[in-house]
Amino acid sequence: MATHLNTAAGAGSSAPELCWFEEVRKDDVALVGGKCSSLGELINAGVRVPPGFALTTHGYARFMRDAGVSGEIPGMLEGCGHDDLDHLESASKAIREMIEQHPFAWELEDAVAEYYRRLSVRCMVPAVPVAVRSSATAEDLPGASFAGQQDTYLWIRGVDDVLHHARRCISSLFTARAIAYRIRMGFPHEEVALSVGFQKMANSYTAGVMFTLHPGNGDRSVIAIDSNFGFGESVVSGEVTPDHFVVNKITLDILERTICNKEITYTVDPKTQKSVKIETPFERQNVQSLIDEEIVELARMGKAIEKHYGRQMDIEWAVDKDLPAGGNIFILQARPETVWSEKREKEAAVAGKATSAMDFILSSLLTGKKVS
Numbered sequence: 001m002a003t004h005l006n007t008a009a010g011a012g013s014s015a016p017e018l019c020w021f022e023e024v025r026k027d028d029v030a031l032v033g034g035k036c037s038s039l040g041e042l043i044n045a046g047v048r049v050p051p052g053f054a055l056t057t058h059g060y061a062r063f064m065r066d067a068g069v070s071g072e073i074p075g076m077l078e079g080c081g082h083d084d085l086d087h088l089e090s091a092s093k094a095i096r097e098m099i100e101q102h103p104f105a106w107e108l109e110d111a112v113a114e115y116y117r118r119l120s121v122r123c124m125v126p127a128v129p130v131a132v133r134s135s136a137t138a139e140d141l142p143g144a145s146f147a148g149q150q151d152t153y154l155w156i157r158g159v160d161d162v163l164h165h166a167r168r169c170i171s172s173l174f175t176a177r178a179i180a181y182r183i184r185m186g187f188p189h190e191e192v193a194l195s196v197g198f199q200k201m202a203n204s205y206t207a208g209v210m211f212t213l214h215p216g217n218g219d220r221s222v223i224a225i226d227s228n229f230g231f232g233e234s235v236v237s238g239e240v241t242p243d244h245f246v247v248n249k250i251t252l253d254i255l256e257r258t259i260c261n262k263e264i265t266y267t268v269d270p271k272t273q274k275s276v277k278i279e280t281p282f283e284r285q286n287v288q289s290l291i292d293e294e295i296v297e298l299a300r301m302g303k304a305i306e307k308h309y310g311r312q313m314d315i316e317w318a319v320d321k322d323l324p325a326g327g328n329i330f331i332l333q334a335r336p337e338t339v340w341s342e343k344r345e346k347e348a349a350v351a352g353k354a355t356s357a358m359d360f361i362l363s364s365l366l367t368g369k370k371v372s
Contacts, residue, residue, distance in 0.1 A: 005031070017059035018111050021052050021197070026309075031056050033135030033195035038334055045308045047301065047331050051122060052130065052199035053115045055166060057137060059108060060194045063170065067102035069095065073174075073189060082183040088176040096171040104163060112166070112198075113159045119200065127157045129201040129273070131332075134169040137193045154231055154275040155201055155268050162198060169196045202330045203268070205321035206289045207232030208242055210298055211337055212249070212306040212313045218340035220312060222255065223247045223299045227289045229280060230265035232316055232332070239277075240264050243289045247299040254295055259288050294319060297329055305334050312337040 005016060005023045015031065024032050024040035032040070036054040043049045064070045076095060080087045104112065120128040132153045151172035153165040172178070173194045182189055208227035213220045226235050226242040234240040240263060246256035262285055269276045290298075298317060306313050316333040 015056070015058045017056055017062060017108060018115055019054055019056060020115075021049070021054065021199075024054070029137055030193075031058070031195070032197075033057070033137050033193075034335065035133055035135035035333060036195050036197045037135075039197065039199070041308075042305065042331055042334055045305075047305060047308075047334075048327070048329065049331050050200040050202055051119065052197055053119060054135065054198070055112065055196040057193040057195050060170060060196070062108065063102075063104060063167075064099075066105050067099060069098055069102070070190070072098070077179065077189060080179070080183065082180040085176070088180055092174055092176040092179060095174040099171040099174070100164075100167045102167070104167075109163060112163060116159050116162055116198065119198070123200050125200075127159075129155045129157050129203075129268070130162065130198045131201050132156050132162065132165040132169055133197040133199065134172055135195040135197050136173065137195070138187060138191075152233075154233065154266070155273065157273055166196045166198075170194055199332070202318035202320040202332065203322045204231050204318040205229065206294075207316075207318035207332075208235040208289075210302050210315045210317055212302045212315070213337060213340055214246065215337075215339070218343065221249050223249055223302045225290070225295060225298055228262050228265065229284065229289050230267040231275065232318060233266045233275075234262075234264055234277075236316065245290065245295050247295060249299070249303060252296050252299050254292060257288070259286060261285050262289065290319070293325070294329060301329065301331060305331070309334070309336065312341055314338075 004025060005019055005028070019032065021036060021039045022043045024037050025044060026037050026041035028037045028040065031037070032054045039049055039052070043051075061070075073095060076091045080091060082088075103109065116128075116130075119130070120126060134151055151169055153168065156162055156165050173192065179189070182192060206227050206229055208225065209232065210223060210225045212223050214222050214224050216224075223246070225245040225247065227245070228234050228240050228242045235242045241260040242262065243260055244256070244258040245254055247254055262280055264277055265280045266275055266277050268274070301317075302313070302315055305315060313334050314337045315331060318330050318332055320328045320330060
């Protein structure tokens, strides 16, 4: 098991600009953002997660200083209101161009190239395909819904493309939408730093999301799984109506299955080695995208993650078609579920009651609610 980095305040200039996922934990949000710290936590909890590394917030800060962007952003956004669309769009365009056109410092570029080379060796794949994901320090936090506001790029190969998409991730911190959201929420722009994660791509046969409660009604006795063929992008973005499964959290019985007409798939083009959106072959559109054994195994993994974090979770996963059954389901991301958790906390504060799962079950029984 990897050594945990010394990221406490006071580590100062010795804080790393790059690190492996397994070197960080969930408390390292200030260093590697919500996504990457969560991945490190999962790996150290024994969950099957594709390996990778992160450009830390120190690496980000160095890039922004080198690019001369940090000093100019406040002036470019001065007097900009969250509903001033023209000003937001023009400022966003100028900031993003400035970021994307500036190269990394030589030492930082070489360091990223070396980590990428070592990741390729580790995965035994030359120029290993990676997902390049932004990991903001204020996303995936209870009470601040920044998740999904920065970009993710799938199936990126080769160090030049990896560096290019890292800059695109950094610039996505300054989309008009993200700037407007921070202004509206009163978050100072200079306080929201970014980390960039580089994670080995699972060559997904099927992928999707899983909630360790029912997202429709908040029922904590079940696990809900949505899936589609290919990469999970089609499910996360809402471009397709996915297959939907509801599993009893205790017995792992599949209580509900809804097989939908899944018209699009994100997959890799074998010629260009790029992620592409294609029409799902007609004969597969209405086929169940997960077999029952995979549904049960996912639910088991979801239970373990929920137990580790001590709260309901929103989880992204993939089934890798290059690996044999039994070791081919991977967790790509896990974050606290916010909608029902916040609702329950508010209700508990009003009622002055505890909110453990047992309290929920007992109160449901006492009020005559059916517990699935």
